[in-house]
Amino acid sequence: MSAAQLIQDAWNKQAKWLIVFRPLSWLYRGGFLLNKKLYQLGIKTSYTAPIPVMVIGNITVGGSGKTPLLIHLVNYLQSLDVRVGVISRGYGGKGPFPAYVDVNAEAEAVGDEPALIVQSTGVPMAVGPNRQKSIELLLQKHALDLIICDDGLQHLALNRQLEWIVLDNNRGLGNEKILPEGYLREPKSRLQSGTVIEHAAEPETALHMHLAAAEPYLLNGASAQSFNPDAVFYAVVGIGFPQRFYNTLENMGIKQFQCHEFPDHHDYEITDLQFEDSNPMITTEKDAVKILPLLKQNPDMRREIWVVPVDAVLSAECYSTLYQQLKQLGIPLPEGTSL
Incomplete structure (x- = not known):
């Protein structure tokens, strides 16, 4: 078993020996808060795109179901004639970046999730660590109404108008500790600042989803x-x-x-x-x-x-919430949009 798999298994089991990482967690949290403060003071600057940006991400390490959710939302928005594009870090891809992703793109170059997203939806997509350059590349090629950022919730260099945070109740928040003592990228209080989509077979909230296998x-x-x-x-x-x-x-x-x-x-x-x-x-x-x-x-x-294959199945409240959020951003939508 690799070290990464060993720690992942310990996170899932909330092993008590993870306390040895607490000093590193303090350093991680301190570094994150310092970086956030630098943006708030204007010492570091954030990019604001000329069109609205929606981030779909999570506060945990590991899968939460956000990629199936993104694919479903892209297909749904395309059915409403919303001109949507997608950007991503392109994790695992070798570049060069920024890279435009088409249906023939190799996962080795652009990353596995971007390749899957484009093959599933045909959406205009660009990837790379610099989100601004990816957005600029997309807008050179397409007239768009909305850009969805796959992951990037913690990428403070990109301003966004909407945040959907996927919370997988099957995993929960573990021991609620920051990396590496736990698997949280940010404190759980971060959930209060975005639209939380509960991923659960037996949900407790109105905004929820689950994955259905075909x-x-x-x-x-x-x-x-x-x-x-x-x-x-x-x-x-x-x-x-x-x-x-x-x-x-x-x-x-x-x-x-x-x-x-x-x-x-x-x-x-x-x-x-x-x-x-x-x-x-x-x-x-x-x-x-x-x-x-x-x-x-x-x-x-x-x-x-x-x-x-799996598809994200969303509650009715997810659609109505999205509709209201996009209307507030001035994105044209058909009146009386229904599921």
């Missing part, structure tokens, strides 16, 4: 093959919170699978997909965008690789 599809082989949930699978996954994927498999009636976890945004190699027998593999769409190039490079790969 029928798995085959990444390789004959597309006419039918999915057999009774098979024994290798569950290969490199996401922030693998347990959510395992729960999804169990909810789909898949009971026999061996877990093979990799770090979030893992750069797959063909050896990661090789096992002693010919049992099928099952994975997420985020992982699939990195696995597919390997299959093209290794056409002799005969193992079935199944992909589980």
